[in-house]
Structures are given as structure tokens and as C-alpha cells.
Amino acid sequence: MKNVINPFGTSTIKDYEKLFKEFGVSRFSKILPKMPDPLVTMRRGIIFGHRDLEIIVDAMNSKKKFAVMSGIKPTNYLHIGSKMIVDEIVYFQNHGGLVYYSIADLEALVDNGLPLDESRKFTYDNLLDLAALGIDLKKARIYLQSEEIKVQRYAYVYSRNVTNNMLRAIYGEHPVGIYMAALTQVADILLPQIEHGKMPVVVPVGFDQDPHIRLTRDIAKKHGLIPPASTYHKFMCSLTGVDKKMSKREPQGIIYLNEPPEVARKKIMKYAFSGGQPTVEEHRKKGGNPDIDVSYQYLTFLEENDKKLRQIYEDYKSGKLLSGELKQILALKIEAFLRKHQEKREKMRKVVDKFIASQGFSA
Amino acid sequence: MKNVINPFGTSTIKDYEKLFKEFGVSRFSKILPKMPDPLVTMRRGIIFGHRDLEIIVDAMNSKKKFAVMSGIKPTNYLHIGSKMIVDEIVYFQNHGGLVYYSIADLEALVDNGLPLDESRKFTYDNLLDLAALGIDLKKARIYLQSEEIKVQRYAYVYSRNVTNNMLRAIYGEHPVGIYMAALTQVADILLPQIEHGKMPVVVPVGFDQDPHIRLTRDIAKKHGLIPPASTYHKFMCSLTGVDKKMSKREPQGIIYLNEPPEVARKKIMKYAFSGGQPTVEEHRKKGGNPDIDVSYQYLTFLEENDKKLRQIYEDYKSGKLLSGELKQILALKIEAFLRKHQEKREKMRKVVDKFIASQGFSA
Secondary structure, three states: OOOOOOOOOOOHHHHHHHHHHHHOOOHHHHHHHHHOOOHHHHOOOOEEEEOOHHHHHHHHOOOOOOEEEEEEEOOOOHHHHHHHHHHHHHHHHHHHOOOEOOOEEHHHHHHHHHHHHHHHHHHHHHHHHHHOOOOOOOEEEEEEEOOOHHHHHHHHHHHOOOOOOHHHHHHOOHHHHHHHHHHHHHHHHHHHHHOOEEEEEEEEEHHHHHHHHHHHHHHHHHHHOOOOEEEEEEEEEEEEEEEEEOOOHHHHHHHOOOOHHHHHHHHHHHHOOOOEEEEEHHHHHHHOOOOOOOOHHHHHHHHHOHHHHHHHHHHHOOOOOHHHHHHHHHHHHHHHHHHHHHHHHHHHHHHHHHHHHHHOOOO | OOOOOOOOOOOOOHHHHHHHHOOOOEEHHHHHHHHHOOHHHOOOOEEEEEEEHHHHHHHHHHOOOOOEEEEEOOOOEEHHHHHHHHHHHHHHHHOOEEEEEEEEEHHHHHHHHOHHHHHHHHHHHHHHHHHHHHOOOOEEEEEEEEHHHHHHHHHHHHHHOOHHHHHHHOOOOOOOOHHHHHHHHHHOOOOOHHOOOOOOEEEEEEEEHHHHHHHHHHHHHHHHOOOOEEEEEOOEEEEEEEEEOOOOOHHHOOOOOOOOOHHHHHHHHHOOHHHHHHHOOOOHHHOOOOOOOOHHHHHHHHHOHHHHHHHHHHHHHOOOOOHHHHHHHHHHHHHHHHHHHHHHHHHHHHHHHHHHHOOOOOO
């Protein structure tokens, strides 16, 4: 069978092509052979693009200092899609990268209207997930934007490098607070170099975040810093459809990392959009469509064994595997993952408490 | 003689009237009788307007907690015109006000392009003047914007209360950094209430600063704080003309507080714009014009004795006092002031060193 597995929704392929052709993003597949022990998301093209990742490969291979920088708006609990990004941060951490992680409460304030003290509620829970997923809180530089004067101060410094026309061209017309948050994010991304001097930094982002990366690279050059490298990943879709983004307004489409495992299992069995045929008879005859089957799509993120995944793909496509059975595979996988993850979360409470006490912020 | 002394240039009277009529600023003359031991600048209408100063009068009289808030961009040395504002701060301090003073280095950065570390050079010298003019550094809350996370953080908070249209209407079209600085200034003005809870605050400003005051009062209301009171003063003109503002580009028009006293004296004798007649004979006959004579104008700020000032006015107007003699009066007065002031500055070095060490910022 020559048919190459295409494990992803095809709806946004055009956007990705635009990044390659118009914005100078490089294909991840070309650098993949140089990545040590690549993650499934790398091997399967979920991480599909990058900028300047060569400098990070070089740093990893030659044991030079480098950093991986990421962050989150503390507006919610982490979900199964957030896991992918944290896994990537942990990957770079385990290959020698210094972890910088911004809890973007100022952005949550100006963008979502979330008061700073309410951000703190999610911060504690988010930290439990980060620690349980493998980020070493003792070594990582994790901070709240509202408590880190350097990123705020440098937002003013970098404001000198942008015009209103640039900001409007990049982000569209927004209230001034949104532009302030964008400049603060530039400072977040450059903080490793502000604190350690020039060094390679990689920022794992969704492909829609490239404007931030371009702006930051531009400003980095003006300040004699190394333009940050980046990786671009596709998004995990909502449980209810491959073309739907996860959204708080549709909670049945999201699996949170702190959700009771059996609830998650039931959610999948009940809501996961299926690529199967209306009847068992028809399914056996025509086969299912893994490209639009969310359970299959999720497995491309979660099933690390390539052979197993390929078998599932072929069995589903041929009609041997029924939609309910495919859902069941995912449901059990996620239930088992959550059970283990949540045990780790409990074990990490002390570490998180200690971390928060050491930072001097309440959460 | 019924002629009322009008000690000021008349060029901007129209602007002041606009503040009264269109913007709801109150005339200072009406509240003057309630001010304890008013300053010459109050008695002579140099401080000509106010908003809500009743709440400060009430606080002074009933010994209630209140604050006086001001600040400066650390882009230069203080000059003889800056003295007037510091005198007003000291006035409110001595009547029970807590002093808040923002060294606006972030504003100097975005507005003047002055790097933060260069601001520090002026900061030390500015602090010497503040201390020598009577601000109690042990009690005052003086801070650098770039080092005070609260004013930066609240700039984001308050950004939620403004639209781009509001900012453009108030300030005109500016780069985003200027708007950030404006919001930071709002946070500066509200900092006494952020730190102490609701309390009356007075902000002494030049009449051109009213847009900041209006914006801050508006935002204060939205956050359940007391809209700050304000006083409005006219500006001391350049030595070279009553209609000219002091400007760094014309150093012969400015007398700095750290300038050698004899240099200041010579500057006055050489450059002070005169309201006298071309020849002594003509002057004796027609008399001089104190309204455009800068030496006379400066004396309205500096000669505290009303009788003496009135005598000078009348003698100059009648032609009895020659322009050179009038210059000489000012020159000696300023030379004596600077000599004394600079002695005080030297004595204050230890206090300033101690203050800077306690703040943990380098200057």
C-alpha cells in the first residue's frame, strides 16, 4: 500500500502554504532528519514549519546555551491540545534548553478583560500541568507578566521601534492596550537575551502567531539581539469536528487536563465527530474517512507507535474498524493518560507551592 | 494710584479663559482666601486656576490625609521656572500632604528618545534640587517610572478604560509609546490612592497639562477613586522674551539651578529682554513697560515682598527706574538665591545618596 498517511484536516493547508511562500517560513520536514529523537508531532508534520531552527539544532548538537520560550494566557485550564506545546517545550528543555515561560496575565487583562487577581486562580492549576508534563520548575524561568518589571519596561523601550501603521498592518486596528500587550510579548520573547545576553531562542507557536514572531525578529535585529527561531504547529481541532476550533463556549468539544478521566471518556464516546458511514453495513462496504474522523485525528497526536497508528488508519479506511471501536481506542487512551497525568499533578503540588512561594506572588 | 498690577504676559490669557469657560476649571482667586499662608504665586495669580481644590483645603484644615502628586521628565537640569512647581509641592507638604513624585524616565524614553541609563544622570542632580528646595526625601514617595512596577501594571489596567478615539481626541495621533506614557502618567497620578486607598490628591500642573488631568479624573471615577484635584499655573518665560518659552535650544534664555551664580548674573545683564525705551532720555520721559520686561516678570515670581514689587513696578513705569537698574535688581536677587540654594544642594548630597541607596536604583 503506497498511500501516504495524511493524518490532518486539510482545511487550512492553504494558510500553511502561504507561510512558506509569502512569509519565508521553512518546511519542518527538511530539518527533521537533524532533530535528535524527534517528537511524534515533529515526525508527523503536526509541527510543519520553522524559522531559523538551524541555530537551535546547532546549539543542541554542540551543547551551546540556548532557550525555549513560550507562555500562556491564564484564562482557562489547560486542555489536551495545550499538551502538545508543553511537550515541545519539554523536548527542548531535555535537549539542554533553558525554559522561559510567561504567564500572560496582562494580555489576559487587556484582551479578555480578566482581572489580574482572577488570573491567579488558573495560574496555580496551569503550573500543576506544566510540572506534571515535565517542565522543571526549579530550573525554568516562569513568571507572571504583571509581576515582571523587565518585560513591562522593555515594552516601552521597544515601542520606539514601531509605528502605528506597522502595528495596524500586523494586527489590525485595536485598542491601545492590545498593542501594549503585543509589545510586552515582544519583551517576553527577548527576555532570555535581555537577561543572558545574545543567545539562540526558539519559540514554539501556532501558525497564526507568526505576526508576533516577525515583529519580534525585526525588533531583535534593531537591538543587536539574535532574531528568535520558531516552530509552527497545526491545532488540535474540537472534539465535535475537524474544521472547528476548540472553544470555551462549546465545552463538550474540549478535554481538560484536570477533567475526571471517566467524564473525558464519556465525552469522547458521545461527542467525537465520526468519519464513518451511517450504517454498519455501509461502513463495512465503503470504509470510514479518517481525514474527518476526530478520534483518528486525536490519535495522530497521542498514539506514539507509528505501526499501530498506520494499522488503525488502514483498518478504519477499509471498514474493518467501526467508528464506535475507533472512539473506544481514543477514549481508553485519553482516560489512561489523564489518570496518570492527574496522579503526577497531585505529586507536583508541593513543588508548585514551593515555586509560588519562591516567586513571591500569590496564586 | 488705582492701577492694578498685572504682572504677567498677556499672550495666553485667551487660553486661560478657555479653560474656565469650556473645561470647567475654577478661578484660583475665589479659593485664595481659604488657602492658609498662600505662596506669592498664589497671591499674584500665577497659579490662576484649579479643579476641586476645595477637597484639599478641607483636608488641610481638618488635618485629614491627602497627597500632592507631581513629577518630572529627567531630561535636563532643573531651572528657575521649575522652582515654582517644587515650591508648590513643598507648600502642600508643609501643610500635611504626602508627597508623591514620579521621575518619568519612561516618558523621557518614548517622548524624547532618552535611554533609561542616561535619565539617571539627571535624576541625581534633580534630587539635589528637590531636597534643597525643601522636599523631605525621608517622607516623600519619589520613584523612577521604570523601576516602579505598579505604575506600569496599572497603565495596562487603565488602558481598558480608553478607546483609541479618546486618546486621539485628547492628544492627537501619536506612536503607541506616547499613549502608553500617557496611561502611565494616569497611574502615577492615581498611585497615592492605589497605595493608600481613596484620598484627596492635588496635582500642580501647567495649564497645558489639563488633558492629562481630565483623562485621569475620568478613569478615577470608573475605578471608584477620588478624581484628583489640580492647580494650574502660568509659565515663566524665556529670559529673552515674554512670549517665548524656555527651550534647551536657547540656553541663554534659561537659568539652571546648578549654574554658577555669577554666570547667571551676567546672563541676565546680557540677555534679559527689556521693556525700556531706546535712550535714557526717552525712558525718563515715557517710562518702561513692565508687562514685556522679563526682569520685572521674573521678579513677580521671586520678590516675595508685595510693597517692594509694587514700588519697582511704579518706578519702572514712571521712568524713574532704568532698564539696566531693573536687570541689576533681578540679577542680584537670582545670584543671591543661587548661592544659597547651591550651598543647600551640597549639604543634601548625603541625604540624596542615602535616598538612592534605599531605593535600590543606580543614579
